[in-house]
Amino acid sequence: MSGHSYDAENYWKANLRLILGSLVIWALVSYGFAILLRPMLAGIAVGGTDLGFWFAQQGSILTFIVLIFHYSWRMNKIDEKFGVHEE
């Protein structure tokens, strides 16, 4: 795969879109729910404390795992769709 072709460009755009979407969630659960938005979510009780605390010590890590597996799975599909997957 070398040089500029129409498909190659769209493949890269599809990758960037997927990364951007994943990173929005990545930032939302950690910097959002666990830190900046914690006071706003303080009303939602989770096991003796609030949702923000749960995201800070458990939820964000669990979300990160889902994000990476989802990205890998989607990217492998996109690789195939654009014919740039490995043999």
Next chain:
Amino acid sequence: MDQFYINLIFVGASFLIYIGIAIWAKAGSTSDFYVAGGGVHPITNGAAIGADWMSAASFISMAGLIAAGGYSNSTFLMGWTGGYVLLAMLLAPYLRKFGKFTVPQFIGDRYYSENARLVAVICLIIASVTYVIGQMAGAGVAFSRFLEVDSTMGLIIAAVVVFVYAVLGGMKGITYTQVAQYCVLIVAYTIPAVFISLHLTGNPIPGLGMFSTHTESGVPLLAKLNQVITDLGFNEYTADVDNKLNMVLFTLSLMIGTAGLPHVIIRFFTVPKVADARWSGGWALVFIALLYLTAPAVASMARLNIMTTLYPEGTAAQPIEWAEIENELDEDGNRHWIKEWEITGLISFEDKNGDGRVQYYNDKNPEFAAEAEARGWQGSEFSYNRDILVLANPEIANLPGWVIGLIAAGGLAAALSTAAGLLLAISSAISHDLIKSRINPGISDKGELLAARISMAIAIVVATYLGANPPGFAAQVVALAFGIAAASLFPALMMGIFSKRVNNVGATLGMLSGLIFTLVYIFMYKGWFFIPGTNNLPDTPENWILGISPLSIGAVGALVNFAVAFMVSKATAEPPVEIQELVESVRYPRGAGSAHDH
């Protein structure tokens, strides 16, 4: 059987496994030595990354760190896991496609600049050396604590074991020993945690138990913990943080620092395909999360355990008498560990008011001073080293002696596996990026393999020496290693993949300005080159610019790096066509052979 022999059996058996693997996985070529031949399965690589990543600090100290800081230290949990999302999406697959042996090699080739490569080598060596000293020192401490040998002697034994499998097997030997070390450390960490969680909440999964009801009191565990510690003048465990900007920047520095650390990145070069590099990022985080989801539970439960042990009748009543702790025949059987660890000096008790009882409270809280005085307390009499929370876990949970042996083997596995990964990153930068690239380009594969082995041997000797005589900067792993990786390496790598426009001058100046900016800010507060007394401003929150701690500055340094690189590149010539084609080619998975030199 005596605890000493149990520990000896566990540690000895684990070492025999590592050496057995080393003999089986001997490196025959530079490809074996640098990237384990490039044929590692993504799940195997995930486990190896887990051990490579989780250091003596993660294993022994992190739970204690969270126990002390509560919510505010969640930064470590998110920071040291969130970086894997960045690695798996922004760096690993493309660097794997690039298919070379080292991180500086990508920077040198992509920015067609030997200077850029040299800056990367220097950053790599400073970050990795700082990091490895702590691992070697940690191995020495683990030895001296569990096997009753002098800590320098322990350090030398650990170094000899690493020497055997790292020099002989290179990345190949390191990969498979890391998998074994991962198994040892995760079993050692989770067994006591499961029993403590069962005991306190009836839930066998610590991460869930932490948010369950505390069986004894019938209220949620965290609510109980908050109540007990605030009764004694400590901050609420789940209390929010005022300085959110600093919390965000610190978490971000740890995340991008994690993604930029070369010893982690090179592990992704060992898998056969680009798709495998993505998957192994996911598996790595699964294996890491097993410990990182358990650590906060250990933290809150162990802290509650200590409080309820010292105040068996509740915080309103008098605390326990020291004589009861010393009584080995205690029916409860759950207190004597305090005495045992007091002997090692990790727990201390000083009866300030002479009443024979163990008053433990926050004597630095002015609002609590009146109550303490009314109760006849004359200062907190009890203190513990935070490592106790993991080291004493088996005893706190009343578990048999073999679990303590397992903790000893686990702590050593954590220290050795991270040390080996770092030593490989250092030695491959020396043999491949300095000797092969600068000093003797005509060197044969056999000659380079020998050079790699000699560099590894020298790196181990230097790391051992520094581990035994740690310089001042060794305590600054978080500031120095993560700061440099975040401010210098991560942006250069990311721009190399996601921009075709950033050129040699831009990248080199970007890395240098990120690095210098970050170091100057750290030195201003921590002392120039960490020499005590040479700091310009006291390292306290009131003096930090905009409330940004020197530990959080790496994220700002990264921003400086990006900005300088883009502006300088815009003002200078764009990269040659073949470089733009190189960037194109790393973006598309097709055609990735196993990692090679040319």
